[in-house]
Structure formats: structure tokens, C-alpha cells
Amino acid sequence: MTSRRDPQDAGRSPTRPGGPLDLVLRIAGGIVAVWGAVVATLLEAFLVPLRLDGVRVPVCLLLAVVGNIALMRFAHAVTGNRFVALLPGLVWFAITIALSNQTAAGDTVLVGGDWVPLALLLLGAASVAIGAYLVVVPRRR
Numbered sequence: 421m422t423s424r425r426d427p428q429d430a431g432r433s434p435t436r437p438g439g440p441l442d443l444v445l446r447i448a449g450g451i452v453a454v455w456g457a458v459v460a461t462l463l464e465a466f467l468v469p470l471r472l473d474g475v476r477v478p479v480c481l482l483l484a485v486v487g488n489i490a491l492m493r494f495a496h497a498v499t500g501n502r503f504v505a506l507l508p509g510l511v512w513f514a515i516t517i518a519l520s521n522q523t524a525a526g527d528t529v530l531v532g533g534d535w536v537p538l539a540l541l542l543l544g545a546a547s548v549a550i551g552a553y554l555v556v557v558p559r560r561r
Contacts, residue, residue, distance in 0.1 A: 428553035449498025450507065453491055457508035460487040461515040464544070465529050468536050478536050484544040488512055492551035505555040516544060 458481065488509055496505035519529040520537065530537040532533040 427476035446499045446501075450495060450504050452517065453498065453508045454504075454511055456491050456494070457488075457511040458515065460484075460491065461519075463511045464540060465516065465519045468530060468540060476534075476536065478539065481539055481543050484512075484540055485547040488544060488547040489554065490552040492548070492555055496555040502556050504553055509551055512544060513548055516541060 464480040464483050464487070467483070468478075470477045470479060491508035491512075492505050493509050496502060499505065516530070520541065522528045530540070
């Protein structure tokens with residue numbers, strides 16, 4: 421006695437693309453990418469005033485540029501969806517804007533007294549745009 425298999429199920433298993441485990445891993449990867457953006461944004465914001473021996477060290481700028489592009493590429497790689505890959509960049513931008521606003525108590529995380537917070541906003545937004553271009557525009561082969 422032979423068993424007949426549905427042709428649509430051919431090649432599908434819990435661990436192969438299209439299976440339930442694949443869907444769970446894609447969702448988990450998207451969540452990891454978004455949380456990575458949240459953590460990276462907070463780290464960058466609190467590294468803005470970093471000084472070593474009185475000398476400004478704008479390491480937050482490098483983290484913003486490299487981190488935004490890497491997180492968006494990671495999100496695209498793990499989810500396989502070009503538009504979900506934009507979420508880390510959008511989350512970075514939203515949190516950075518929120519951190520640059522003054523609270524009711526007068527507190528601001530991204531203090532605008534010098535060039536580093538402004539450069540963080542500009543370079544970070546540019547890296548989000550570059551990351552969006554890299555994941556949204558299809559490659560020619």
C-alpha cells in the first residue's frame with residue numbers, strides 16, 4: 421500500500437522553508453532586529469557626550485552608521501521580507517527623535533550643545549536611507 425501525498429506539501433517539513441518552524445524563526449529574527457535597533461539607539465544616544473582625557477570621542481557616529489545598515493541587512497536576511505527589513509531603521513529614527521525632545525521636567529538625552537548630536541541625527545538618517553536602498557531595491561543579476 422502506497423501513501424499519496426499532496427503535491428503542495430512536497431518538500432515541506434517543519435524545518436524547511438515554508439514550514440511552521442521557518443515562520444517562527446522569521447518572526448523571532450524580526451523581533452531580534454527591532455530590539456537590536458532599540459538597544460543600539462539607546463547606546464548611541466548615551467555615548468554622545470563620551471570624552472577620553474577631555475577629548476571628544478564620537479564613537480556613537482560610527483555605531484549609528486554601521487549599526488543601522490547592519491541591522492537592516494540582518495532583518496532582511498532573517499525575514500526574507502524587504503519591507504519588514506525597514507523596521508529597525510524606522511525604530512532607530514523614532515527613538516532618536518524622541519530622545520532629542522525635551523521632557524516636561526526639562527531633561528534631554530541628546531543635548532544639542534555641540535556638533536555630535538546633530539551629526540548623529542544626520543549620519544544616522546543617511547545610514548537608514550542607505551540601508552533602505554540596499555534592502556528594498558532589487559539586485560540585477
